[in-house]
Amino acid sequence: MRPEKMNNWIERNIEYTLVDAESQFSIDFAGMKFSPAELDALQPKFERAAREMGRIEAGEIKNPDEKRKVTHFSDRKVYPQSELFASVEAFAEQVRSGKITGETGRKFEAVVVNGIGGSALGPQLMQFAINGPYWNEKTDAARNGYLKLYFLDNTDSAEFADLSEVMDPETTLHLVISKSGGTQETKNNMIAMEELYAARKLSFPKHAAAITMKGSELDRHARGSNWLAVFEMAESIGGRTSETSIVGHVPAALTGVKFGRFLEGACRMDEWTRTADPRKNPAMMLAAMWYIAGEGKGNRNMVIVPYSDRLILLSRYMQQLVMESLGKELDLDGRVVHQGLNVFGNKGGTDAHAFIQQLNDGRDDFFATFIEVLKDAEKLPITDSTDMGTYLHGFLEGLSAALRGKGRQIITIRVPQVSELELGMLIALYERAVAIYAEFININAFHQPGVQSYKLAAKGVLALREKVMAKLAELGGITGTAIEIAEKAGCPDDAVEVGALLDKAAVNCPAVSRKFCEKSNQWVYTVK
Numbered sequence: 243m244r245p246e247k248m249n250n251w252i253e254r255n256i257e258y259t260l261v262d263a264e265s266q267f268s269i270d271f272a273g274m275k276f277s278p279a280e281l282d283a284l285q286p287k288f289e290r291a292a293r294e295m296g297r298i299e300a301g302e303i304k305n306p307d308e309k310r311k312v313t314h315f316s317d318r319k320v321y322p323q324s325e326l327f328a329s330v331e332a333f334a335e336q337v338r339s340g341k342i343t344g345e346t347g348r349k350f351e352a353v354v355v356n357g358i359g360g361s362a363l364g365p366q367l368m369q370f371a372i373n374g375p376y377w378n379e380k381t382d383a384a385r386n387g388y389l390k391l392y393f394l395d396n397t398d399s400a401e402f403a404d405l406s407e408v409m410d411p412e413t414t415l416h417l418v419i420s421k422s423g424g425t426q427e428t429k430n431n432m433i434a435m436e437e438l439y440a441a442r443k444l445s446f447p448k449h450a451a452a453i454t455m456k457g458s459e460l461d462r463h464a465r466g467s468n469w470l471a472v473f474e475m476a477e478s479i480g481g482r483t484s485e486t487s488i489v490g491h492v493p494a495a496l497t498g499v500k501f502g503r504f505l506e507g508a509c510r511m512d513e514w515t516r517t518a519d520p521r522k523n524p525a526m527m528l529a530a531m532w533y534i535a536g537e538g539k540g541n542r543n544m545v546i547v548p549y550s551d552r553l554i555l556l557s558r559y560m561q562q563l564v565m566e567s568l569g570k571e572l573d574l575d576g577r578v579v580h581q582g583l584n585v586f587g588n589k590g591g592t593d594a595h596a597f598i599q600q601l602n603d604g605r606d607d608f609f610a611t612f613i614e615v616l617k618d619a620e621k622l623p624i625t626d627s628t629d630m631g632t633y634l635h636g637f638l639e640g641l642s643a644a645l646r647g648k649g650r651q652i653i654t655i656r657v658p659q660v661s662e663l664e665l666g667m668l669i670a671l672y673e674r675a676v677a678i679y680a681e682f683i684n685i686n687a688f689h690q691p692g693v694q695s696y697k698l699a700a701k702g703v704l705a706l707r708e709k710v711m712a713k714l715a716e717l718g719g720i721t722g723t724a725i726e727i728a729e730k731a732g733c734p735d736d737a738v739e740v741g742a743l744l745d746k747a748a749v750n751c752p753a754v755s756r757k758f759c760e761k762s763n764q765w766v767y768t769v770k
């Protein structure tokens with residue numbers, strides 16, 4: 243690099259790196275392509291976002307479709323002083339100390355979180371980040387009586403079977419998390435688990451607790467069956483922004499994660515991201531970078547690359563937070579806009595041997611966000627002058643320089659370590675940046691109508707299956723292609739869907755089989 247260019251780069255780094263000195267959290271925007279004039283042009287959007295963030299925090303309705311307030315920013319400040327917080331701590335302590343046990347009196351050793359989307363991703367991220375991937379009796383948390391954490395976050399019999407193999411029902415607590423209390427995947431796992439307990443002649447309610455909205459189907463079910471505990475979830479906190487609420491708290495308290503410290507981190511970031519000057523406000527700047535890079539239309543993908551194995555789940559977490567919030571068909575004025583921002587990622591170092599080839603040489607359709615964790619867990623010498631950590635740092639800086647050399651765009655976040663505080667800061671930063679960006683592009687970040695339509699479509703498929711199966715049972719034995727069977731079942735226009743359900747049935751139901759006909763390139767099904 244020529245000296246004058248180098249000077250520009252250094253100056254740009256100084257000007258566009260924001261630092262919170264006390265926590266040592268920094269975010270560097272110098273590697274993004276933007277000019278002061280482009281930031282100036284965003285002034286009206288900054289003003290609108292600041293005004294609307296004020297309205298959110300003042301408790302006004304900010305989710306117009308669902309007519310709901312949006313309280314995750316404001317609630318977490320007062321949550322530690324609430325009765326709910328105290329009751330979670332008391333419950334977790336009784337479980338940890340063995341005062342609350344399972345039906346047979348044995349101490350709980352594990353907890354299964356059964357939830358999906360926002361009711362699982364935050365607890366998963368937090369567990370992996372703080373307690374790490376390997377739980378055994380030698381870890382501090384285990385020695386102190388905290389519980390090992392498992393997840394059920396789909397409706398996949400393989401996931402359930404894998405868990406059943408390692409789980410001891412007598413010493414396992416089941417925490418069913420569902421804000422709406424009616425999400426089918428979660429309900430399916432709950433029903434399957436209730437069956438498993440009944441088959442072992444154990445009481446499921448004596449091993450179960452729930453987090454849900456008051457009056458939901460799950461709330462009624464759990465209270466009606468006398469579960470160990472039911473914790474209320476606020477209507478005004480959306481699933482994807484619920485990690486700083488009861489949803490994050492209960493799993494954390496049961497597994498020895500310092501949730502109070504996590505909230506401190508989130509509140510610290512909330513303070514910082516209320517800074518009036520947008521150029522000094524990390525969330526305003528982050529949203530501005532996304533906006534300028536993607537021309538306000540999400541034309542660049544957000545690639546999240548933490549250089550830390552403990553943060554491997556961050557990109558999955560961000561995927562829901564960003565894409566479920568910003569991926570919208572209509573704007574607030576009802577215009578079709580098809581907005582969104584793609585998020586993908588994994589972990590740095592390892593990624594160099596996966597998608598970095600394309601980022602370096604291929605399509606220039608992204609901006610990378612690197613997250614460096616400065617403190618090494620251990621000093622592991624490799625040569626006289628290097629160790630494991632210096633290599634990871636070298637790979638990050640090397641990749642950064644290579645990408646910059648190709649004109650690719652980069653944001654770099656640096657944190658001293660991964661503890662509860664930094665995790666709280668990271669999550670709160672992205673939550674606010676998402677809410678601000680939504681104001682920039684005039685959309686509602688707090689609803690998810692697209693997910694509803696997929697759920698309805700799935701219900702339609704299940705209804706079709708019932709109809710076809712009932713008809714086939716009535717016909718009492720039939721052989722034919724999907725087209726022929728759909729015809730006989732009275733739904734000729736649904737032959738593709740009928741074929742798909744017969745494929746599934748042929749592998750799972752003894753009464754259905756199939757043979758492939760090379761000549762017609764179709765399966766021929768026999769239903770007994």
Ligand SMILES: O=P(O)(O)OC[C@H]1O[C@](O)(CO)[C@@H](O)[C@@H]1O
Binds near residue numbers: 419423424425482690
């Ligand atoms: O907590 P619930 O109501 O079970 O919902 C789970 C997830 O499903 C969604 O509603 C749709 O994906 C998410 O917003 C939410 O986090």
